[in-house]
Amino acid sequence: MRTPSEQIEQDPRKKTLVILGTGWGSVSLLKKIDTENYNVIVVSPRNYFLFTPLLPSCTTGTIEHRSIMEPIRNILRHKGAQVKYYEAECTKIDYARKVVVINDESEIKGATSATEVPFDMLVVGVGAENATFGIPGVREHGLFLKEVGDAQAIRKRIMDCVETASFKDQSDEERKRLLHMVVVGGGPTGVEFAGELQDFFAQDLKTWIPDIADHFHVTLVEALPNVLPMFSKQLIDYTESTFKEESITIQTKTMVKNVTDKYIEAESTGPDGKKKLEQIPYGLLVWATGNALRPVVKDLMSQIPAQKDSRRGLAVNEYLVVKGCENVWAIGDCAIANYAPTAQVASQEGAFLARLFNSLAKTQEINEKLAELSETQAVAKPEERTEIFNEIKDLQKRLRRVKQIGPFEYSHQGSLAYIGSEKAVADVSWLRGNFASGGTWTYLFWKSAYLSMCFSTRNRILVCVDWIKSSIFGRDVSRE
Numbered sequence: 001m002r003t004p005s006e007q008i009e010q011d012p013r014k015k016t017l018v019i020l021g022t023g024w025g026s027v028s029l030l031k032k033i034d035t036e037n038y039n040v041i042v043v044s045p046r047n048y049f050l051f052t053p054l055l056p057s058c059t060t061g062t063i064e065h066r067s068i069m070e071p072i073r074n075i076l077r078h079k080g081a082q083v084k085y086y087e088a089e090c091t092k093i094d095y096a097r098k099v100v101v102i103n104d105e106s107e108i109k110g111a112t113s114a115t116e117v118p119f120d121m122l123v124v125g126v127g128a129e130n131a132t133f134g135i136p137g138v139r140e141h142g143l144f145l146k147e148v149g150d151a152q153a154i155r156k157r158i159m160d161c162v163e164t165a166s167f168k169d170q171s172d173e174e175r176k177r178l179l180h181m182v183v184v185g186g187g188p189t190g191v192e193f194a195g196e197l198q199d200f201f202a203q204d205l206k207t208w209i210p211d212i213a214d215h216f217h218v219t220l221v222e223a224l225p226n227v228l229p230m231f232s233k234q235l236i237d238y239t240e241s242t243f244k245e246e247s248i249t250i251q252t253k254t255m256v257k258n259v260t261d262k263y264i265e266a267e268s269t270g271p272d273g274k275k276k277l278e279q280i281p282y283g284l285l286v287w288a289t290g291n292a293l294r295p296v297v298k299d300l301m302s303q304i305p306a307q308k309d310s311r312r313g314l315a316v317n318e319y320l321v322v323k324g325c326e327n328v329w330a331i332g333d334c335a336i337a338n339y340a341p342t343a344q345v346a347s348q349e350g351a352f353l354a355r356l357f358n359s360l361a362k363t364q365e366i367n368e369k370l371a372e373l374s375e376t377q378a379v380a381k382p383e384e385r386t387e388i389f390n391e392i393k394d395l396q397k398r399l400r401r402v403k404q405i406g407p408f409e410y411s412h413q414g415s416l417a418y419i420g421s422e423k424a425v426a427d428v429s430w431l432r433g434n435f436a437s438g439g440t441w442t443y444l445f446w447k448s449a450y451l452s453m454c455f456s457t458r459n460r461i462l463v464c465v466d467w468i469k470s471s472i473f474g475r476d477v478s479r480e
């Protein structure tokens with residue numbers, strides 16, 4: 001809707017709820033919370049929500065990046081009460097003083113570019129950084145796939161490699177290196193990107209730039225024995241056989257040790273258990289594996305004695321409260337809740353917190369009414385007391401119902417991954433078991449599932465238009 005309705009202004013008598021981040025968990029919370037109960041403030045350097053499952057499609061131009069972005073103000077302006085948003089990075093959470101320190105990290109800065117935001121309640125949903133595991137050269141020479149800027153950088157690098165390989169008098173050896181696209185990480189992100197990249201070559205690059213046809217190659221490197229370890233053995237085998245048909249090389253049991261500007265040094269384990277070092281020449285390296293803690297999360301953990309043994313993120317209890325804290329919750333990749341760090345988990349955590357906060361507000365409201373009625377009953381006339389007593393009983397029943405919210409329980413809906421050539425794999429929870437499938441029909445299911453998961457009708461329409469556009473006209477092979 002282009003014209004949102006008028007909002008109720010924030011009330012200084014209400015509690016201030018600060019939400020850090022605009023990812024899956026935070027946006028799911030914002031979508032379902034009743035903002036009339038709190039003074040809600042959102043802090044994030046990203047003023048949009050990004051539908052990350054379709055980010056690999058943006059790297060090749062199958063989908064335009066703005067089609068999977070939803071401006072945060074489109075979400076906030078449709079809430080019942082005003083929600084304040086600050087485009088800033090949270091650099092410190094001072095738990096003792098109950099304030100967050102925020103910095104304006106944008107290119108244009110005003111007279112004030114750093115300040116503090118006090119809170120009564122805090123939700124930490126800042127996600128995680130890319131983990132390089134201390135491997136030299138990864139951050140300097142590799143590209144990641146977490147943000148819109150990453151997808152744009154990958155697209156530019158692909159076309160740069162292609163055009164440089166096509167340069168006059170370029171040797172065959174150098175062409176092979178430039179056109180060798182290496183993806184590290186055999187999870188859904190790495191697999192989907194490898195499939196998208198091979199599609200881009202087979203359907204578009206090879207047609208418009210035939211000189212590169214004999215040299216373009218995609219390799220997927222994974223340290224574990226298999227790709228897609230969260231999927232069933234049947235689907236892992238299907239993915240590997242499909243990649244073989246598509247001429248995508250899979251190197252499992254291979255650990256990257258060092259990265260230079262032209263070569264990846266890796267240690268692979270053969271079927272006999274013997275290890276060998278090899279040099280892999282590359283033009284593009286995409287690092288799609290591992291999460292690391294953000295500095296602001298590390299700093300908060302250092303302030304809380306109960307977090308001293310936590311290494312992978314903020315340890316939380318069954319209600320997602322940060323252990324050792326009061327009125328501080330953590331969701332998504334920055335929290336440890338014994339679940340995989342996925343969008344599905346973060347989204348359900350955010351929805352749970354919305355129910356919890358709505359319940360807390362209703363509980364407070366009912367308790368205030370009960371206290372008021374008790375005072376009224378004490379001075380009421382005898383004939384009025386029965387009516388007040390019945391009203392108190394009704395409110396007490398409501399209070400018991402409101403307080404019935406249980407601890408967070410994750411409900412796994414399944415896993416999906418696109419594997420190229422208009423094929424996908426799906427491990428979907430079905431009744432009391434799992435339904436595993438792969439192929440073209442699964443690809444159509446993958447499309448419809450992701451389309452339904454898109455945040456808004458606007459996103460769904462734009463994604464559909466992009467799919468139609470790329471299928472009719474092909475992907476754009478120009479370099480930005």
